[in-house]
Amino acid sequence: MERVKEKKRGNGGRLIYLLTKSPRKVTIPDNAVQGENAMEEQNVYQRLADHLSQVGLGYPIRETLLEILRENFNPSEAEIALALPTGVIPFSTVGVSEIGTRVAMPPEELESVLERLAEKGLLYVGPTSTGERGYALLQVGFGFPQTFFWKGEDTPHARKMALLVAKYFNREVTSEAYGSRSKQYRYIPVGKAIQPDLQAVFPVQLMEQVITQARRIAVAHCPCRVSYRLVGRGCEHPTEVCLKFDELADFVIDRGLARELTQEEALDVIRVTEDAGLVHFVDNAEGEIKHNCNCCGCACWNVGNIRRRKIPRDAIMATYFMRETDSNECLGCGACATICPVAAVQMKDGLPIIDQDWCIGCGVCATVCPTEAVVLKGREDPIGVKPAATFRELHQRILEEK
Template identity: 30%
Template sequence: MTDVYKRLAQRLDELPNGYPATESGVELKILKKIFTPEEAEMALKLRPMPETVEQIAERLGKPVPEMQKILDIMADKGEIGAFKMFGQQMYMLFPFVIGIYEFNLHRLDKELTELFEEYAPKLVGTVGAYAPAVTRVVPISTQINQDLHVHRHEDIRRMIDEAKSFNVMDCICKKERALEGHPCKHTLQICLAFSNEENAFEKFSRGRTISKAEAIKVMEQAEEEGLVHATYNVEEGQVFVCNCCSCCCGILRGVKEYKAPYILAKSYFVAEIDQDSCAACGVCKDERCPMDAIAEEDGVYTVIAERCIGCGVCTPTCPTESIKLVRKPESEHDAPPSNLIEWNVKRAASRGIEIKID
């Protein structure tokens, strides 16, 4: 029988997100570090769709208590997806990104960091090569409040307002960079997970459970620090907001270093500078923009539209309010799939693969 880690790697690569093979086999070393052989076998038996423990136990012909114990250990370790849905605890096979990688935050050590870093160019390059994009920029909330036609995917306030449970976690990219000897100056505990279920993070938490008011404060802190909000690239059904810095973030590095076009979808906005009022202070270019999207020539500052991701990070610190986000024409909008099901279907089609349930 083929090595269980090879079979698991193949299975993860069959998911729409992808888990590409390398010549060095680093992707297998990562799986060996995360899963025991027995856990890898169990992960192979899970479906990439939510099931209750009773459904899984019945399908595999196992007693429920035995299955419960195995799934809870694996979920606790971050090897499989575990979340509440319609009031019930669900389990499923998770993709590697976004999924197993992020859920191994609490197990990240130097060895895992080095393996992830070795794999990153191949992983990000491949995952970011197919539409639809994995993540999407959410413009900072202070900039779009006055806009009358705010889409669901660009309204962070509404996402938080509609959610019932919140968990703030360490940012895995910042933690990884710190383990490599490059500690980040930004707040570490700044990634937000949320759910429409009550007490969603009671059983499996990767961070600290917080209130809605505290969740809003986390977002405000991120905006003050000039971090870029990013979430799932879907119109509805977001469950997290990453707050990314250009120094550590795998997503922003994916755009800048690995030129992966579908790792991050731009927002529907682009920054624009009013030349009449601009004081040429350079703050937007030198202190705020994470994408090198602002140019200066002879004291004149301009936005390089192709590089601008429409995050709005440059706007609140402009002393003359000269730089603003403006909505792009509809023909330039890269609309997100309506939900995660549509995202998976479209993504599988663009990769030329079929979604296999078993």
């Protein structure tokens, strides 16, 4: 029977001695060793993609996702990321001691790798339930792919990520990522569009209410418009209008991804977005809002796809209002049709006709109506899902639906 004895060669190859009655030497070439290493590296990225698909707001697995992971994680960093838990809601952190139970690495070295990943914008950092420094995987819409673009920088890496992210988030991936039964986000109308009597009934549908309830506020650049410009496409809408609240604000401020605002400054941002005809959306919860985007039909992942009729509105967003027209007040000027972010208003015989299948109830048209003929009415969710009471409740629902 042959026995095998292995000895490393100085040039990185291996000598294999087959020990028989007459020992003979077989050389495993360097390219074979390199091939094994390449297969191991490919395997760790596939495992990481599988792992990330299991977080609450998971990453749909595609070859382009593997490209993004290879560009941002080295193999040892990918192994560390595999040690972070998945079946959790956004911002659920664990400390070094808990992560260390899943990976064979001294605590000091492990913490150094985690901090490096956080510095690269690849992990969320925040306190654990016991108050120690903790780490969590980014989830779709809550850091991925936004950390590449929140700073608004034009760098070679940002340009490369913009191309890969545009390739990755096609209509199928976008629908899969945001298509849970309980929608992650809801449109929130422009304040002027909600009549005073409805404002009393729907206070959670006002951006002013969201802002005044926040403990801390930050403003970042819109990742959709930043990445859109980085790939050479045009959009003239303002970019530094993406508001973050509370834990998410803590994260983006502490990591240098955004700047802190006062409540009055945040209200000024909202006024700027409404003047620019942008659409507000927030987390699909009544309280504990973490995230507000102000979207355009040019570049944004939801409004843009709806405007181009690529993804049905109700497949990716919650819409709780619908536009109607007071025909007695309407002058037929057509200003609402011109500004509609999703092209859901057409003029016919001097009056606006609203496409109820595509209107998102954003109220942007109300900002240009000279006679207040635009009326927003409450709309029931088509499958009966209501906004969750809190951010935590919303994401527990989404986890249960996976």
